[in-house]
Amino acid sequence: MRNRTQIKYKLIRIGSLFVMLTGIMGYYFFCYISLPSHMKLLSGKEQEIDFHIPATASISTASGKVVSDLYKPVSMKAGSSATYQMDVKLLGVIPLKSVEIQVIDEDTIHVMGQPIGIFIKTGGVMVVGEGSFETVDGSRVEPSGGIIQTGDYIVRFNGNEVSGKKQFLEWMAECTGEPIRLSVERDGMVRDVTIQPERNREGAWKLGIWIRDNAQGVGTLTFIDENGNFGALGHGIADGETGELMELGRGSLYDTTIVGIKKGGDGVPGELTGMIEYDDENIVGIITENTSYGIFGQIYADKIDSFQVSEALPICLKQNIRLGEAQILSGTSGKPEYYTVEITKVHLGEKESKGIELTVTDDRLLSLTGGIVQGMSGSPILQDGKVIGAVTHVLVNDPTRGYGIYIEDMIKH
Numbered sequence: 001m002r003n004r005t006q007i008k009y010k011l012i013r014i015g016s017l018f019v020m021l022t023g024i025m026g027y028y029f030f031c032y033i034s035l036p037s038h039m040k041l042l043s044g045k046e047q048e049i050d051f052h053i054p055a056t057a058s059i060s061t062a063s064g065k066v067v068s069d070l071y072k073p074v075s076m077k078a079g080s081s082a083t084y085q086m087d088v089k090l091l092g093v094i095p096l097k098s099v100e101i102q103v104i105d106e107d108t109i110h111v112m113g114q115p116i117g118i119f120i121k122t123g124g125v126m127v128v129g130e131g132s133f134e135t136v137d138g139s140r141v142e143p144s145g146g147i148i149q150t151g152d153y154i155v156r157f158n159g160n161e162v163s164g165k166k167q168f169l170e171w172m173a174e175c176t177g178e179p180i181r182l183s184v185e186r187d188g189m190v191r192d193v194t195i196q197p198e199r200n201r202e203g204a205w206k207l208g209i210w211i212r213d214n215a216q217g218v219g220t221l222t223f224i225d226e227n228g229n230f231g232a233l234g235h236g237i238a239d240g241e242t243g244e245l246m247e248l249g250r251g252s253l254y255d256t257t258i259v260g261i262k263k264g265g266d267g268v269p270g271e272l273t274g275m276i277e278y279d280d281e282n283i284v285g286i287i288t289e290n291t292s293y294g295i296f297g298q299i300y301a302d303k304i305d306s307f308q309v310s311e312a313l314p315i316c317l318k319q320n321i322r323l324g325e326a327q328i329l330s331g332t333s334g335k336p337e338y339y340t341v342e343i344t345k346v347h348l349g350e351k352e353s354k355g356i357e358l359t360v361t362d363d364r365l366l367s368l369t370g371g372i373v374q375g376m377s378g379s380p381i382l383q384d385g386k387v388i389g390a391v392t393h394v395l396v397n398d399p400t401r402g403y404g405i406y407i408e409d410m411i412k413h
Contacts, residue, residue, distance in 0.1 A: 117276035341361060343356060
């Protein structure tokens with residue numbers, strides 16, 4: 001009996017210790033994700049940061065080390081542009097995180113909110129699928145198995161540069177059954193491979209891969225700077241089948257007019273339908289980058305006047321965004337208009353295009369679109385007269401809610 005009692009109390013102590021350690025680790029993780037790995041401060045301006053965690057932060061400067069308590073608001077004023085490292089310790093003892101602080105000059109940008117047509121073409125052709133097929137004699141073969149994989153880019157065919165899908169298919173149609181030499185780009189490295197094609201049931205020579213070379217659609221222009229450089233979408237253009245960011249060969253922005261709106265509903269994403277004529281006369285700019293932070297490039301100088309360019313507005317850094325009312329600028333009605341939204345959460349950790357959580361509260365937009373729909377990606381988000389970010393995603397099961405990217409992450413490109 002005594003042994004059973006001892007075992008019982010021992011198990012209780014072990015369980016209590018486990019619960020305590022789990023709580024400590026959970027709180028440590030909470031504090032960790034409450035701190036960004038990178039943050040910016042505006043040069044020459046006094047700014048307040050408030051992380052409200054029981055930790056101390058030390059920053060080494062030319063004049064010595066500055067130590068601050070992060071449980072209460074801290075006022076900071078940075079001098080000229082520079083980069084510092086802030087070492088944070090939980091309870092002043094346990095190492096928590098090193099935060100890189102970059103001091104920047106205050107940026108102003110012209111917010112846009114106008115729908116634009118997008119066309120990008122990859123370098124070579126992108127492999128969007130691979131697999132087996134049935135031959136003339138009924139057997140199944142997979143010529144590219146273990147050689148080519150989804151997400152690869154084929155840039156050369158028998159030593160010749162691949163300009164697009166049409167050309168690649170023409171060369172395959174001219175194939176005589178000889179082994180084919182391909183130059184394949186994967187993870188930034190190009191390697192040469194040789195594949196033996198096989199005849200399918202119709203007698204055509206095939207490699208067992210599916211390819212594409214372009215993407216097009218409607219998005220929203222976020223901003224233009226004083227030099228005509230633009231940022232749009234707030235997220236990259238990825239292949240719909242692979243989910244991989246498409247490698248940009250060349251790209252163009254086109255003038256577009258919204259001709260239809262499919263309202264979003266529970267489990268059904270809505271969509272803007274734009275009329276886009278893909279001819280040279282309607283090109284308004286070139287796309288030079290396709291990144292996880294958006295697409296970027298240059299608006300043609302003679303086309304800038306065709307946009308409704310706003311007054312230049314200052315940006316707001318992520319640590320200064322507050323919960324509560326904000327606005328998005330969207331051209332869903334045919335012209336850019338401000339609609340009210342509620343900022344419900346701000347993730348200071350590394351969430352890239354989902355750092356801001358928001359809810360549409362404006363009855364006009366809810367009546368027009370049901371909330372956030374495809375094509376609104378890139379719509380600027382503003383608060384207190386400053387630009388804080390851009391809309392990026394919608395919750396499929398609730399189109400009134402969505403996400404946004406911090407504007408500071410977009411403009412660094």
